[in-house]
Amino acid sequence: MFKYVKYEMKGTMKFLIGAIILALGASTGIQLFIKREAGNTLVGGMTVESDIIAFLLLVLGFILIGSLIGAMVYLISSYRKELYEDRGYLTFALPLSGGQLLGSKLLVALFWGTVMGLVIVIYNLILVQVIMGYNFFDDIWSIIKQIDNLGFLLTGSIITSLMESAVTLLLVYFAITVSRVSIKSRKIGSLWFLLFIILASVITYIQELIAKLMPMYLDLSTMGIIGQREAYIMGIDSQFGGTLSIQGVVSIPGLLFQILLIVGAFFATAYMLDKKIDIV
Amino acid sequence: MENIVEIRGLTKRYNRTEALKNIDLDVEMGKVVGILGPNGSGKTTLIKLLTGLLHPNSGEIKIDGHSPxxxxxxxxxxxxxxxxxxxxxxxxxxxGMYKDFYEDFDEKKSEDLLQFMKLDKDMKVSNMSKGMKEKLNLALVLSRKAKIYILDEPIAGVDPVARDQILDAIIENYAEDSAMIITTHLVRDMENIFDKVVFLGDGEIMLSGDAEDLREEKNMQIDELYKEIFG
Structure with a gap:
């Protein structure tokens, strides 16, 4: 599988590094613009008004989300091209199982998503310090200092975020593959997006229902299980499903449902790639 | 000689159109088999079923004793x-990709073939002409010491010079301990390569047999026989 990861990385690298550079360039331009426009609100060039910080965070959020969406659209279209374009003649003739192909695509997409997110966030935090003279790292550090068992929380957060991304990507791959198997026309095959929206909505509904019916949570900061009463005291939304909540807890049934989804979507898609996809 | 390919009752449909109808075919090790037929006869469908790019509606394919x-x-x-x-x-x-994925890839042979085809290693695929791409793909395919070579229309749409180069490369690099299946509708250019020919029309085998035996039996070249069957 890692042999194919190597070529998937090579094939996507140029576009995605370009996208990262573009996002960093846009961040720099926007921060310089804000600094110039808001120059008179700076006190001694060392502190920044809170509304400017809020605006900066908003802009950073837009750049981050925009870049991640752009990257995912590109990576998803790379999967779709395997099923609809001539390159599929090479990919599907390689001695690779459907699972290996799918696993490679998934790993590369998760890798780029993580790299892109980290690079853009860290670059912008440094940039705020350099351009605005405001140290976000101090704020982050003061929050971190208050957290017990940071290791658990950090590991748990990374795992749950990756799981959430994996579920979304696998649902997209599943929807594209089902569309390809059942509809031969490329144009009508674009309806995979509709199928994805329906699947994602149904799954979110089920996940929330499960969380509501079985209110059992895992507190990542203590790795302890908490029930409905403690959850209520902590202010956890009873509809809350498998992902990490702001309080650092995950719904245990929601998490199990998410694991089942990952396994199910992966094997169903891999099976279709092996046994059902016709490269025509 | 043992059969490297065994096909029984193979049928493939695209929606309601039957592209292949109940095909039986064996390919022996050490033989070059020509699958001959006009456009739309089912040649590429047959090849794609063998390579696992398509899945049959019914029937069985065994290659080296395994299903695709x-x-x-x-x-x-x-x-x-x-x-x-x-x-x-x-x-x-x-x-690099062929070397990574196929243990039987012969790097030395690939160097020789690239030199023979006059292809530069630093050339980008997207900047190549159709003939150059065809030659590169053929160089990659022939650089392997595979059990079975499957060439789908190797000389279609290339200029006469490239065509000769491709034919020479096929003849010179064919190994006796393997089998080769070639589809073509350009029969005259390729008929001397074939040990066995299969005439495929409308998804059915119209005629098949040893190329030399057919020439003697019908008292005509394979190209003429092709015209008689499909003309």
Whole structure:
């Protein structure tokens, strides 16, 4: 599988590094613009008004989300091209199982998503310090200092975020593959997006229902299980499903449902790639 | 000689159109088999079923004793009827990919073939002409020491010079301890290569047999026989 990861990385690298550079360039331009426009609100060039910080965070959020969406659209279209374009003649003739192909695509997409997110966030935090003279790292550090068992929380957060991304990507791959198997026309095959929206909505509904019916949570900061009463005291939304909540807890049934989804979507898609996809 | 390919009752449909109808075919080790037929006769469908790109509606395919899958893909060296190399690739990347995925890839042979085809390793696939892409794909396919070579229309749409180069490369690099299946409708250019020919029309085998026996029996060249069957 890692042999194919190597070529998937090579094939996507140029576009995605370009996208990262573009996002960093846009961040720099926007921060310089804000600094110039808001120059008179700076006190001694060392502190920044809170509304400017809020605006900066908003802009950073837009750049981050925009870049991640752009990257995912590109990576998803790379999967779709395997099923609809001539390159599929090479990919599907390689001695690779459907699972290996799918696993490679998934790993590369998760890798780029993580790299892109980290690079853009860290670059912008440094940039705020350099351009605005405001140290976000101090704020982050003061929050971190208050957290017990940071290791658990950090590991748990990374795992749950990756799981959430994996579920979304696998649902997209599943929807594209089902569309390809059942509809031969490329144009009508674009309806995979509709199928994805329906699947994602149904799954979110089920996940929330499960969380509501079985209110059992895992507190990542203590790795302890908490029930409905403690959850209520902590202010956890009873509809809350498998992902990490702001309080650092995950719904245990929601998490199990998410694991089942990952396994199910992966094997169903891999099976279709092996046994059902016709490269025509 | 043992059969490297065994096909029984193979049928493939695209919606309601039957592209292949109940085909039976054996390919012996050490033989070059020509699948001959006009456009739309089912040649490419048959090849794609063998390479695992398509899945049959009914019937059975055994290649090296296995149904099409990861194992058969590792023993088949396949030249598709179009360029499938990724557009971002250079010749060097394509060689690297074949070397990574196929244990039987012979690097020395690939160097020789690239030199013979006059292809530069730093060339980008997307900047190549159709003939150059065809030659590169063929060089990659013939650089393997595979059990079975499957070439789909290897000389279609290329200029006469490239055509001669491709034919020479096929003849010179064919190994006796393997089998080769070639589809074509350009019979005159290729008929001397074939040990066995299969005439495929409308998804059915119209005639098949040893090429030399058919020439003697029908008292005509394979090209003339082709015209008689499909003319």
């Amino acid at each position: 899958g990861v194992h058969t893909k590792s023993v088949i060296s396949y030249l598709p009827d179009r360029n499938a190399l990724y557009s971002w690739m250079t010749v060097k990347d394509a060689l």
